[in-house]
Amino acid sequence: MSAPSVLIAGCGDVGSRLATQLLNSGWEVHGLRRDVSRLPQGVIGVAGDLFNKDCPATWPIGAVDYLVYCAAATDHDEAGYRAAYIQGLQHVLEWLGDYGQVPNRLLFVSSSSVYGQQEGEWVDENSPTVAAGYSGRVMLEAEQVARDSGIPASIVRLTGIYGPGREFLLTQVRRGYRVAIDPPLYANRIHVDDAVGLLAFLLEADWRGVALDDVYIGVDDAPASLAEVVGWLREYLGVTEWAEDASVRRAGSKRCSNARAKALGWVPKYPSFREGYAAILEGR
Template identity: 35%
Template sequence: MQVMIFGAGYSGQAIGAATLARGKAAAGTTRGPDRLAHLGSRGIIPYLYDGEHLSPVLRGAMLTTTHLVQSIPPGSGGDSLLRLTEGDLKRWFPALTWVAYLSTVGVYGNHDGAWVDETTPCQPKSARAVERVRAEAAWREAGRAAGIPVAILRLAGIYGPGRNALVNLHRGTAHRIIKKDQVFNRIRVEDIANATMFLASSNRAGIFNVTDDEPAPPQDVVSEAARLMGVQPPPEQDFETADMRPIARSFYGDNKRISNAALRNLGFQFAFPNYRSSLAELWSSGRWFG
């Protein structure tokens, strides 16, 4: 197995670590030359990719890639890798046997707190979610044309070491925004990585929600983090009057409970199925700050 991760950021690096832990080779791309050494220090073979050009050295690595993970969000012009390769996976990745496209549960849109699963029709509201739906379809079509299985991983809100409510409290940036009946799912970054490897091990195709078991109000997560730290949680703020950036406010427009049963029914076990056990592990292990 030769894994290539386009977009080796927070989730991509976790996938790289999980790949290496299984004794397999991992490569990854970054936009910044200053990030190459960081990826290399983690054992991930680093390549530059700016979304506009495929360098000769990167094209060479693509020839031996067996498992491709696309973690770069699309733009208004669509998925950059599909655009540059004209969707011809067999030509650019002749050794390829499996693709993972990392998407988002935002494609489902708002369901007023109701449960959704992979059979629920997408009704994206934001431009970002619309772009994701189009990218999902484009990757599935590219896979179909090449005869290569494509797994679409729809991710909930990502957190983990260095990115969590404990860190936000420590930095004084945590907020308890109250919107009646609002819930979110979330997912620990290590579970994203392990789910990716689980699906890659059998070249499994399909759409999979990668999310925890317990959709919960966001203020409850902050309160639990404060309890673990032994500090007072920040005061509650009403959503309607809270001072929030537009992008943060937009996330509250989608309210749903997301099922992960499809992935569980294949035999995958989440290491961090809810925010309470996950925050407790981050705090007790000392890994909460990254």
């Protein structure tokens, strides 16, 4: 059997990390982004703009076994989200149609923002999706575009991604970040290596003939209150001062479950924030 091929549309940080992992497993990887010079070595560049309806001149001619859509919005308003997640996906699907390409499966990288729960409830793939803001609402519309594409689709709702280069919380803690303690504000996170690992795991499982569900949540094993995370980081970093600002409580509080992905055999490398942040701080 020949090596499977994948087109990663929106091949930025997460997409490039996924590309590298799949290349190491023998996959043929095409990466679509504006500046293909920034793609990892070995990725076949597709120089294109998701926001432009014109098909890229370097679009792959042969079979495309898998499509991973993992774009990131450049403008963080509703129009920007619509352009990145709905219009961009529609353009890619049109380009596939132009070449008569029907992938085995589409992985659409979505977000846990589609869940608007605010009272610390446990959330899984069957929980109601009542998004609280425009980002979640747009993501739900984009998920529907993926489902209606005519390609078997799996939606992967990633939670807060952290890792090397994604260290905003660490910066806040070093500055004495204050958070509300009661009621607890539950947050969900996944190390970038585990986010990529889950996407690769699903692709490889499908290639082996494993039946996939239509939705998976990408999260570690232990959603925790933000106060618990900040407290642990303060102790680890030796931070003793507090900022003068009053305690902050962000909107939303839920605990996401990864039971469905783990039932399929996926195991996160970093089961909680403790292992993940320790690896960052130790340079691993």
